[in-house]
Amino acid sequence: MAGGVSTPELAAAVSDAGGLGFLGAGYKDAAGVAADIAAVRSHTARPFGVNIFAPPGDADPDAVARYEALLRLESERLGVPLGRPRHHDDGWEAKLDVAAAERVPVVSFAFGCPPRPAVDDLHDAGAAVWVTVTTPAEARAAARADADALVVQGVEAGAHRGSFDDEASGDIGLLALLQLVRAQVGLPLVATGGIATAEGVAAVLAAGAVAACLGTAFLRAREAGTAPVHRASLGTEDPTALTRAFTGRTARGIANRFLLEHSADAPSAYPDVHHITAPLRAAARRGARAQRPRPAAPLGRAGARAHARRVGWGVRGGAVGRRATRAARRRRALALGRRPFVALRRTADHHRPLGGSVTAMPRRKMSQNCSAMARWLIRPRGSYHCGA
Numbered sequence: 001m002a003g004g005v006s007t008p009e010l011a012a013a014v015s016d017a018g019g020l021g022f023l024g025a026g027y028k029d030a031a032g033v034a035a036d037i038a039a040v041r042s043h044t045a046r047p048f049g050v051n052i053f054a055p056p057g058d059a060d061p062d063a064v065a066r067y068e069a070l071l072r073l074e075s076e077r078l079g080v081p082l083g084r085p086r087h088h089d090d091g092w093e094a095k096l097d098v099a100a101a102e103r104v105p106v107v108s109f110a111f112g113c114p115p116r117p118a119v120d121d122l123h124d125a126g127a128a129v130w131v132t133v134t135t136p137a138e139a140r141a142a143a144r145a146d147a148d149a150l151v152v153q154g155v156e157a158g159a160h161r162g163s164f165d166d167e168a169s170g171d172i173g174l175l176a177l178l179q180l181v182r183a184q185v186g187l188p189l190v191a192t193g194g195i196a197t198a199e200g201v202a203a204v205l206a207a208g209a210v211a212a213c214l215g216t217a218f219l220r221a222r223e224a225g226t227a228p229v230h231r232a233s234l235g236t237e238d239p240t241a242l243t244r245a246f247t248g249r250t251a252r253g254i255a256n257r258f259l260l261e262h263s264a265d266a267p268s269a270y271p272d273v274h275h276i277t278a279p280l281r282a283a284a285r286r287g288a289r290a291q292r293p294r295p296a297a298p299l300g301r302a303g304a305r306a307h308a309r310r311v312g313w314g315v316r317g318g319a320v321g322r323r324a325t326r327a328a329r330r331r332r333a334l335a336l337g338r339r340p341f342v343a344l345r346r347t348a349d350h351h352r353p354l355g356g357s358v359t360a361m362p363r364r365k366m367s368q369n370c371s372a373m374a375r376w377l378i379r380p381r382g383s384y385h386c387g388a
Helices: 008-016 030-043 061-070 072-078 092-101 116-124 136-144 174-184 198-206 228-234 257-262 272-291 300-311 326-335 370-378
Strands: 021-024 048-053 106-110 128-133 149-153 189-192 211-213 240-243 251-254
Touching: 008 021, 008 030, 008 048, 021 030, 030 048, 030 092, 048 092, 061 072, 061 272, 072 272, 092 116, 116 128, 128 136, 136 149, 136 174, 149 174, 174 189, 174 198, 198 211, 228 272, 240 257
Parallel strands: 021 048, 048 106, 106 128, 128 149, 149 189, 189 211
Antiparallel strands: 240 251
């Protein structure tokens, strides 16, 4: 999860909970990646991984220029200039050197397969090499490059498709893709795409995966660097769609106005388009924060008590309690059509995969930090899914 969502705190929390936390190296320079690795190690002594973007293919400058011209209206609407298109390899060689020098336990790749010499260098540094694949052909290529495991990404996955060729991105669902890859390649398979519950983890393990990789499910964790507007949108039932409109590479995102209006015109030109739209995306996030309504504070003791009754807080001795009483939680759960044992704290996060259903942990397991969620997913007990 590149772009600021992935943080050392999130990676460390997942690893401490018994999973394998990952740092996203995309959009960062080598020095920033090295600093993040040091930060993870300051938080945990457990293994973790780093994900690196493979170099992109060539982009058509004429197509990029046409798309840039189409976005002028967006620039004027938001009052910010467009970014300048730049084509580069995201510091590929330097990041490989950092991963080897820091002896990162697991190094995974998206957007392509590293060449055999790069894989050998990482192996010499003690790293396991994982490659993201979206088709059986990509899986075979990664096996020939001596990858240790394959991250099998179904089309349900949120964010960027990890395909080797953006023009030929795989569109196979996760469970079907697991079976196809398993029939042709004997490497361990890590499943990813649309997984956010214990039942989802169990399904991919039954289909032949040795582990499940979750991304969107942790975007609302306290440790994640997710923007507030993105956190809020994940709690809705808005549909998702594949698009190149934001970065020039196929990715699954929530179908907002920008996606719907510009997907048809966006070229396959990463990271050129990413740099063009970066100021627009930053301005949109700032605007959403400015427009977000703030709750009015209750005035005086009587106002506080009335506000507490409206939101279901407990009131004891004239003071507003910060946690709902058991009876209030039960009433709220029943009003929402849920069984009382899955009543949620008012401050609890909800998690859902893009295009999937909302999930909630039971009250006795709920926590705002991702450590508890990771433990819940890794060691499931019973069925904790409830639609909303």
